[in-house]
Amino acid sequence: MxxxxxxxxxxxxxxxxxxxxxxxxxxxxxxxxxxxWDCGGGRCGTxxxxxxxxxxxxxxxxxxxxxxxxxxxxxxxxxxxxxxxxxxxxxxxxxxxxxxxxxxxxxxxxxxxxxxxxxxxxxxxxxxxxxxxxxxxxxxxxxAPRPSVPRTETAAESAPAMPEPDREDERTARVIAQLTRLRESGEIDGPTYDLAVAKLMR
Structure with a gap:
């Protein structure tokens, strides 16, 4: 319908x-x-x-x-x-x-x-x-619907969000530090070290 x-x-x-x-x-x-009313036998009707x-x-x-x-x-x-x-x-x-x-x-x-x-x-x-x-x-x-009370933000919620640390940069820095230790110990030579660092920094 x-x-x-x-x-x-x-x-x-x-x-x-x-x-x-x-x-x-x-x-x-x-x-x-x-x-x-017509009553009889315990019942009444009309x-x-x-x-x-x-x-x-x-x-x-x-x-x-x-x-x-x-x-x-x-x-x-x-x-x-x-x-x-x-x-x-x-x-x-x-x-x-x-x-x-x-x-x-x-x-x-x-x-x-x-x-x-x-x-x-x-x-x-x-x-x-x-x-x-x-x-x-x-x-x-x-x-009845209850009137909605405006929600007040807490200091933590109103503060600007801090940017998360860039995990990719941290990983790159750790790899470069390991390569630096290998070069200093003589396990890899200078050109190999420079090539590897160049690839990581792209």
Whole structure:
């Protein structure tokens, strides 16, 4: 697939997923009291979409966070999902109270938190959101790039480099010294010495 098209599709799909998530989460909280559950044999089920809305909303929010966040920042997805869920549930509860579906101090009927009244559920969501904000801040600052500190050169590093001794010159000087000793001892004559030194000095 074209890279440019993919670059456009990811944020677009991520935004759609987040919009769908907030709608379903608000619906699930707003109309939880209206859902009719059929329970039997230790299991409960419903044909009402609002009954499945909390689960679907969280899944859509996870998908949206995954699509919108860059790969290097995906660790932030979990706290952002918790924050988004908590905010949407509180908004949905307030909408349900305003519409008369839920009483402020009555049972919220919301998913696994159904045993809590709406006021305590809002408090629980606020506590979850605050905890998630703390986790998000910790992860965001831990993963932030640290400013680079300019490196100061030490005196040894800033000093001009000393040229290395020329090893070829040293070797030539040692050979000439040996030839000089041989000439002085009479093992080689003058012309041979001069020829050898001339060849070395080329």
């Amino acid at each position: 074209n890279q440019r098209l993919l670059t456009f599709l990811r944020p677009a799909l991520g935004l759609l997923a987040v919009l769908a998530a907030q709608w379903t989460l608000r619906l699930g909280a707003r109309e939880a009291a209206l859902v009719e 044909n009402d979409f609002a009954g499945a809305a909390p689960v679907l909303g969280v899944l859509a929010l996870v998908a949206g966070a995954y699509l919108l966040l860059p790969k290097s920042r995906r660790a932030l997805a979990a706290p952002l999902v918790v924050i988004g869920t908590a905010v949407c549930v509180v908004i949905g509860l307030e909408e349900g109270i305003a519409e008369g579906n839920i009483e402020r101090d009555g049972d919220s009927y919301f998913f696994m938190f159904g045993g809590l009244d709406s006021r305590n559920l809002e408090i629980a969501m606020a506590v979850l959101a605050v905890a998630a904000v703390a986790v998000w801040a910790f992860l965001a600052f831990r993963g």
